[in-house]
Every structure is written in C-alpha cells, then in structure tokens.
Amino acid sequence: MKAIPYGRQEISDEDVSAVVKTLRSDYLTQGPKIEEFERAFAKYVGCQYAVAVANGTAALHLCALALDVGPGQEVITSPITFSASANCIAYCGGRTVFADIDPESYLIDISQVEELLNGPNHGITGMVLVDFAGRPVDLEAFRYLADKHGLWIIEDSCHAPGGFFVDKSDQQQNCGNGRYADLAIFSFHPVKHIAAGEGGMITTNDVALYERLKMLRTHGITKNSDQFKNASQSIGGDDQNYPGWYMEMQSLGYNYRLTDFQAALGLSQLSRASTNIDRRREIASVYWESFQNEPFILGQSGDMDGHAYHLYLIEVENRLGLYNHLREHKIYPQIHYIPVHLMPYYKDLGWRQGDFPVAERYYSRCLSLPMFPSLTDDEQSYVIDKTKQFYA
Numbered sequence: 001m002k003a004i005p006y007g008r009q010e011i012s013d014e015d016v017s018a019v020v021k022t023l024r025s026d027y028l029t030q031g032p033k034i035e036e037f038e039r040a041f042a043k044y045v046g047c048q049y050a051v052a053v054a055n056g057t058a059a060l061h062l063c064a065l066a067l068d069v070g071p072g073q074e075v076i077t078s079p080i081t082f083s084a085s086a087n088c089i090a091y092c093g094g095r096t097v098f099a100d101i102d103p104e105s106y107l108i109d110i111s112q113v114e115e116l117l118n119g120p121n122h123g124i125t126g127m128v129l130v131d132f133a134g135r136p137v138d139l140e141a142f143r144y145l146a147d148k149h150g151l152w153i154i155e156d157s158c159h160a161p162g163g164f165f166v167d168k169s170d171q172q173q174n175c176g177n178g179r180y181a182d183l184a185i186f187s188f189h190p191v192k193h194i195a196a197g198e199g200g201m202i203t204t205n206d207v208a209l210y211e212r213l214k215m216l217r218t219h220g221i222t223k224n225s226d227q228f229k230n231a232s233q234s235i236g237g238d239d240q241n242y243p244g245w246y247m248e249m250q251s252l253g254y255n256y257r258l259t260d261f262q263a264a265l266g267l268s269q270l271s272r273a274s275t276n277i278d279r280r281r282e283i284a285s286v287y288w289e290s291f292q293n294e295p296f297i298l299g300q301s302g303d304m305d306g307h308a309y310h311l312y313l314i315e316v317e318n319r320l321g322l323y324n325h326l327r328e329h330k331i332y333p334q335i336h337y338i339p340v341h342l343m344p345y346y347k348d349l350g351w352r353q354g355d356f357p358v359a360e361r362y363y364s365r366c367l368s369l370p371m372f373p374s375l376t377d378d379e380q381s382y383v384i385d386k387t388k389q390f391y392a
C-alpha cells in the first residue's frame, strides 16, 4: 500500500492543457481568464459577484479592509480554524475575540457569541464565521444576531465550496451565496477542494463592497474616469478629457491579484467540483457506518446532507497513540487545528489555556482521516482496519 495522506489534489490532463493554453495566450495576468473564473465560480455558489485574489488569506485581508476594520474594533471568530481567519483582523489593527465551539458540530457556538454580544462595553463590529471541515454554519441564525447588534458577517468558506444548509423557509443556501453573509471567502490551495496552486475568491451580493474589493486588489487604483477625484486640467489633460494614461490611486490597496494561468487551472478544476463533492460524501458515509458503533470513537463528522467534507474528523482517546500507529502504516492523518488562541502570538495578547474548554477538549482528541476524491475503497478500508486494529 502506498502512502495515504489526509488530503491530496488531483491534476488531470485537461487541467494541464488549460494551463498550457493560457501560458501561450496574450495574458499571463490581468487577462480574460480571471473574469471567466469569477463568473463560473459565482454561478457555482449562487452569488452575484466574485473577486479572484492571490490566496485565501489575501481574500480575508481585503474583506476586513473593505468592511473598514480598524483600531478599537473587535471581531469574533472560532478558536478552531486556520489562524488566517483571526489574523485578518489583526492586519487591520483590530482585535480578534474568540468564542468557544459547539461540542457536536465543532462550529462556533452561537450561545457563546450571544453571551459576548450581551456582555459589557465591547467594540464588536463583526464576525468571521468558519464552515469548519466543510460543515456549513447556520448563517440564518447568525444573521438574526448580527442584525440585532449591527454587525457584519464574513463567511470563511475555505472548507466548504459546494456545501449548503437548509434555512427556515426550506430554501437550500449554498456556502458563499451571499444570502446571509456580507462577504464569503474561499481558498484554492492544493489541500482545498479546488486547486490552483495558490488562489482565493471573495463572493458577495453587495455591489458597493464588490467595487471596493476590486480596487483594493490592485493597489487601490481605478482607471474609471467616472470615479476620478483630481480635475483633468490639474494632471495634464484639458477641460474636456483626462489624458489616456491617467489613473488614480484612491486608497491604500495591495497587489493581491491571481494570475491567468492559475485562473485557468481553477476553472478547469471547478468543472469537477460537484462530482468530487459526491465522492467526498460517499467516503464520509463509509467512515460514519464503520465507526458509529465503536466505543473508541468519542465523536465524528457524521453523515449529513450539505456537508462539503473538506475533512473527516474523529475524536478518540489516546489520539497521539493512534496518530503514531497510523503513521507507522504509512497513513498520514492531520490535526485540525491547534486552537488559535493557544498560538504564542495570541497568548502574548492575553489569551490562555482554559479560556475555551470545549475547543481545547476537542483539540486533545481530534484527528483528520484521509479524505480526498481519489481515495480508493481499498485505501479507505485499510485506514479503517488500521484504526480499529489500534484499539483492539
């Protein structure tokens, strides 16, 4: 049996041709593949606007900028996420505030969030809600809370393209569709569902935010004369027209652009996204069936509709023992995540062990088993056998 990682990208011949074709075209960056990818991705998640960017972290940073996060502001997120979900607030001078997770869903616990919001004199202006492992957050419930307190919502949907939940009106709400969140973000790092090498996407239904994001992605520059602030005569034009070379940098933006060949790869991968999700759900269902009556399993991702299964999580006793046992058999599970508040950077800001007991207990027992569309049935059986063998 060859080594089995927890996640693995797949690059098809079609992916390779798509990239090569773009490499031989006129545009390596700022060309037509970007908009094509944005339109296709917007259609996939069911939102109006999409902005392609360099990576998921850049997407989070631009969202925080577009929402005017700054000093004196606090933003809530989960301690069980990749640190970028929290860092984007710090990039803008804001303070990240954590709230504990729900022990069953592993998602941020809405009652903990509510407690924070009802607490004394905080400066909370928004929430970064993470569809952790691919399980969609109930954004309808969080929107209600956000509206009550005047907050915005960024949905960190890096784990959940193709995921959905069903709201109270019995409507399917796709992750990133912008129905309840102001902005949503995705990553195209190879461990995620859609691999572009590096890459990210922001989705929204808010046209004003969309326009701001497009400018911030490219240095805060606009070439649209309707938006110009300087008078045309003052910069070398005449009283009728701005000169042809003219553009304005109006805000402090960044170069967070995606290249056209990455967009071509993302676009090609996107065409397989739905079938890949189906395969992920099949794998999840087999894990669930195999483990549901095992006493060593203290919790698991389960078998549910709408879950995008970026990860399949189990909680076990003697997690380190199982981790080492699987590695001895060339199975390479992972841990998602070391709680963000226990990272030395956040500890220096005052967070402590014991602050979030549910998240910390989850971390002490969690393991991410191999989960990727090309995992074979034989490989999965081997993983399940070796896991059971350890506890036998």
Ligand SMILES: *Cc1c(COP(=O)(O)O)cnc(C)c1O
Pocket: 055, 056, 057, 058, 081, 082, 084, 085, 130, 156, 158, 159, 186, 187, 188, 189, 198, 199, 200
């Ligand atoms: C991967 C990931 C990010 C960051 O995406 P990059 O493309 O690696 O910058 C942010 N949030 C979560 C939850 C992620 O899994």
